[in-house]
Amino acid sequence: xxxxxxxxxxxxxxxxxxxxxxxxxxxxxxxxxxxxxxxxxxxxxxxxxxxxxxxxxxxxxxxxxxxxxxxxxxxxxxxxxxxxxxxxxxxxxxxxxxxxxxxxxxxxxxxxxxxxxxxxxxxxxxxxxxxxxxxxxxxxxxxxxxxxxxxxxxxxxxxxxxxxxxxxxxxxxxxxxxxxxxxxxxxxxxxxxxxxxxxxxxxxxxxxxxxxxxxxxxxxxxxxxxxxxxxxxxxxxxxxxxxxxxxxxxxxxxxxxxxxxxxxxxxxxxxxxxxxxxxxx
Amino acid sequence: xxxxxxxxxxxxxxxxxxxxxxxxxxxxxxxxxxxxxxxxxxxxxxxxxxxxxxxxxxxxxxxxxxxxxxxxxxxxxxxxxxxxxxxxxxxxxxxxxxxxxxxxxxxxxxxxxxxxxxxxxxxxxxxxxxxxxxxxxxxxxxxxxxxxxxxxxxxxxxxxxxxxxxxxxxxxxxxxxxxxxxxxxxxxxxxxxxxxxxxxxxxxxxxxxxxxxxxxxxxxxxxxxxxxxxxxxxxxxxxxxxxxxxxxxx
Ligand SMILES: Nc1ncnc2c1ncn2[C@@H]1O[C@H](COP(=O)(O)OP(=O)(O)OP(=O)(O)O)[C@@H](O)[C@H]1O
Ligand SMILES: [Mg+2]
Numbered sequence: 001x002x003x004x005x006x007x008x009x010x011x012x013x014x015x016x017x018x019x020x021x022x023x024x025x026x027x028x029x030x031x032x033x034x035x036x037x038x039x040x041x042x043x044x045x046x047x048x049x050x051x052x053x054x055x056x057x058x059x060x061x062x063x064x065x066x067x068x069x070x071x072x073x074x075x076x077x078x079x080x081x082x083x084x085x086x087x088x089x090x091x092x093x094x095x096x097x098x099x100x101x102x103x104x105x106x107x108x109x110x111x112x113x114x115x116x117x118x119x120x121x122x123x124x125x126x127x128x129x130x131x132x133x134x135x136x137x138x139x140x141x142x143x144x145x146x147x148x149x150x151x152x153x154x155x156x157x158x159x160x161x162x163x164x165x166x167x168x169x170x171x172x173x174x175x176x177x178x179x180x181x182x183x184x185x186x187x188x189x190x191x192x193x194x195x196x197x198x199x200x201x202x203x204x205x206x207x208x209x210x211x212x213x214x215x216x217x218x219x220x221x222x223x224x225x226x227x228x229x230x231x232x233x234x235x236x237x238x239x240x241x242x243x244x245x246x247x248x249x250x251x252x253x254x255x256x257x258x259x260x261x262x263x264x265x266x267x268x269x270x271x272x273x274x275x276x277x278x279x280x281x
Numbered sequence: 282x283x284x285x286x287x288x289x290x291x292x293x294x295x296x297x298x299x300x301x302x303x304x305x306x307x308x309x310x311x312x313x314x315x316x317x318x319x320x321x322x323x324x325x326x327x328x329x330x331x332x333x334x335x336x337x338x339x340x341x342x343x344x345x346x347x348x349x350x351x352x353x354x355x356x357x358x359x360x361x362x363x364x365x366x367x368x369x370x371x372x373x374x375x376x377x378x379x380x381x382x383x384x385x386x387x388x389x390x391x392x393x394x395x396x397x398x399x400x401x402x403x404x405x406x407x408x409x410x411x412x413x414x415x416x417x418x419x420x421x422x423x424x425x426x427x428x429x430x431x432x433x434x435x436x437x438x439x440x441x442x443x444x445x446x447x448x449x450x451x452x453x454x455x456x457x458x459x460x461x462x463x464x465x466x467x468x469x470x471x472x473x474x475x476x477x478x479x480x481x482x483x484x485x486x487x488x489x490x491x492x493x494x495x496x497x498x499x500x501x502x503x504x505x506x507x508x509x510x511x512x513x514x515x516x517x518x519x520x521x522x523x524x525x526x527x528x529x530x531x
Contacts, residue, residue, distance in 0.1 A: 171375035171437070174331060175388045175444055176365035185387070190378045 033261070040258020043251040053221050056246035064252055066223035068259075070232040074138060074217060075207055077227060078145030083199055086150050090157025090195075095183055098162075107158060113151035121147050122212035130216055138227025141217025145209060149202040156198025160191040197274045204267030208260055210235035234260050282350060284309040284447065284478050285330065290344035292325055292334070292502075299325045301502045303344075307448075307495075312470055312479040314489035314510065317499035318530065323482040326499070327450045330480065331367040332360055348447070365392070368441035369450045373457055374433030376425035381417050384425045384436055388444035403443055410476075411439035412469050431462025438469065442477075449473070451481040455488065467492050486526055490514045498522050 047063040054062030089106075097103030121144050129140035164187050172182040188195075217231040219240060234256045241253035285307035292300035300322050307313050315323040325334075332353065334340040342354050353363055365388065377384050385404040386394075394400060404421070408414040413435040417428070425436055434454060441449055451470070455463035470479055470492055483489050489496055490510060497507040498521070506513065506522045517523050524530045 167371055167373060167375050168377065170333065170336070171369075171371060172377070172387070173336060174333065174364055174369040174371075175391060175440065176361045176363075177387075177391055178361060181391060186377050 036254070036257050036261050039251075039254040040261075043255040044258060048252070048255050053252065054248070056244070056249055062248065062252070064232075064234070064237060064256055066221065067232040067234050067237045067256065069225060070138070070217070070220070070223050071207070071234045073225065073227060074141050074145060074213070074231060074233055075203060077138070077142035078149060078206060079199070079203055081142060082146035082149040082202075083153060085146075086153025087157050087195065089150075090154045091161065091183060093154065094158045094161035095179070095187070107155065110151040110154045114155065117211075118144075118148055118209050119211035119215075122215035125212065126215040136216060136218035136230040138217045138229070138231030141213045141231055141233070142227060144212035144216045145206045148209065148212065149206050152202040152205070153195075153199060156202070157191070157195050160194035160198065161187055163194070164190040193274065193277075197271045200267055200271040200274070204264050204271065207267065208235060208264045210239050214239065283307060284349060285480075286345070286347040287326075287329075288345040288347070290326075290329065290342065290346060292322075292329060292343075293341040294325075295339040299502050300329070303499075303502075303504050305497055305504055305507050307478060307480055309478050310474050310476075311494040312474055312481060312492055313495040313497065314493035315480065315482045315497050315499060316484070316486070316489055316525070317505070318525075319484075321499045322502040323499055324452055325502075327369075327452055327480060327482055329354075330448065330450055331364050331369055332358070333369070335360060365444045366446050367448045367450065368444060368446035369452070370434070370437050370441060370454045372453045374430060374437050376428065376433050376436055378426065379424070380422050381425045381428070381436065382421040385440050385443050387440060392444075407439040407443040410442050410473065411435045412465060412472075413439055429462075431458050431465065434458060434462065434466060435469070438466070438473075442473075446477060448478045448480065451479065451483075453482055453484065456484065463488075486514075486528065490526075498525055 045063075048065075049063060049068060050065055051063035052066050053064065089110075093103045093107050097106070125140050125144040125147065129143055130136055133140065168186055168190060169182050172186045173179075177185070213233050213236050217227075217233060217236070219236045220230040220232050223232050238253045238256045238260070241249040241256070244250065244253075283306035287303055287305050287307075290300055290303040291298065303322075303326060315326060317323055328334050329342060329346060330353075334342070344354070345352050346354050348363075348367070352358075377387060379387075382404055385407050386400045389400060389403050394403075405414060405418075408417060413432060416432060417436075420427075425433065428436060434457075437454075438449070455466050458466065467488060470481065473479065474494075481489075481493065493510045495508065496510045496513040498505040498513065500521065505525075506517055506519050508517070513522060514526050517526070521530070
């Protein structure tokens with residue numbers, strides 16, 4: 001076999017192998033999506049959003065109103081805790097701490113915190129906010145989610161602000177602006193699109209989390225729009241209902257899976273569309 | 282009394298000395314050009330006048346710069362106040378990511394001005410002074426990033442004018458522009474010197490000869506020669522000046 005021929009064959013082999021792997025990966029992904037879509041769409045009905053779970057023996061009845069409300073409230077509270085904190089911390093790293101050694105260290109730590117398994121965060125919050133509190137509660141769940149999004153928002157804010165050219169800041173200083181005015185009126189404006197996209201993607205990620213909620217907000221069949229007690233969520237509902245022997249609970253788990261997947265997908269697509277839009281101009 | 286009096290000014294970037302014993306007076310309502318080979322300290326001197334160097338740690342001044350008699354290098358100089366009387370236009374246009382109107386109103390708003398009819402007047406006046414009004418009067422609400430490069434540079438000038446400065450510093454502000462836009466800015470500078478004092482860094486000898494009243498040649502952080510532009514370009518005292526303006530330097 002000539003050398004050229006050999007290389008050509010190697011090339012073809014490598015290409016087919018990687019294409020095959022890509023196909024398998026995509027195939028599994030689409031199989032999951034298809035399954036969720038098929039089973040989920042079948043189980044979606046109006047009662048799902050307006051009723052609370054019926055006892056398992058009442059076949060066909062009930063919905064997940066509480067889980068929807070709880071999920072919404074948990075996500076909202078997590079964002080309310082994590083977003084302002086993350087933006088302020090990111091601002092500090094990008095502006096006041098720029099070129100400082102400790103800022104670099106904090107920024108690296110935030111990078112590491114992004115990859116901490118969420119179940120670890122769940123157990124951590126269990127230790128500091130659930131045990132001392134005397135029981136599962138929504139605030140602990142929101143805190144766990146907030147801790148997960150915090151480093152993401154810190155890093156996105158920092159990076160987006162660092163991308164704003166220095167001469168823009170100098171131009172504002174040259175007009176007699178103080179540093180905080182420069183940040184608020186010029187840098188935030190220039191970085192707003194990027195930061196917003198980052199928040200969206202972070203919230204999308206956290207909307208699908210189950211592990212940290214299992215240890216914190218856990219679940220409740222009835223929800224009184226308060227985070228001070230156990231708080232239901234779609235993801236924990238899926239976890240608990242999918243493994244139950246009751247046919248109507250399993251159906252509700254499918255429906256919840258469908259809604260969560262659709263939500264996360266929609267947020268991701270929106271976020272990515274925003275990135276594209278910004279890159280274009 | 283001259284508007285700006287520079288006395289024995291030294292400047293250090295950390296430990297690196299970039300200006301050595303510069304002494305010169307900037308005349309009121311005139312255009313003064315700073316010329317000299319790359320790296321000689323023109324930008325460094327210009328950025329002393331609005332203390333832009335203070336933004337970065339480690340920079341140090343020695344000597345005096347007096348603005349209307351007050352030493353602006355003193356420790357208790359209010360930099361916000363200083364920068365609203367000494368404006369600066371950069372080499373590249375720097376439109377803020379906001380509307381044309383908000384760009385011009387930026388300075389007055391910093392000073393606490395909220396009255397809309399006052400701001401409208403201020404914006405129109407500044408845009409007229411910068412010879413930009415006719416081109417943008419129907420686009421005040423549009424993002425300033427959509428203007429052409431030359432328009433953006435005049436927008437930067439208008440934005441500076443809206444703060445009512447005594448001095449405007451130009452750092453090679455026409456070097457990134459096409460000949461027509463750059464001509465417009467030159468005309469504008471000549472027009473503006475009725476109201477303000479201008480110090481302009483340029484590498485363009487024709488431009489310095491055409492528009493400026495006084496010219497200072499710098500070399501290696503020192504002032505070589507400073508005089509009326511006509512004298513610098515026709516019968517300078519120093520051999521180096523003659524060679525530099527004739528393009529035979531180096
Ligand atoms: N931020 C800085 N830190 C350290 N040294 C600097 C800094 N900025 C400029 N210098 C040095 O100071 C000297 C003067 O620089 P300056 O930018 O004032 O020159 P210039 O005359 O404006 O040159 P050009 O015509 O290329 O713009 C140069 O030797 C330069 O390397
Ligand atoms: Mg320069």
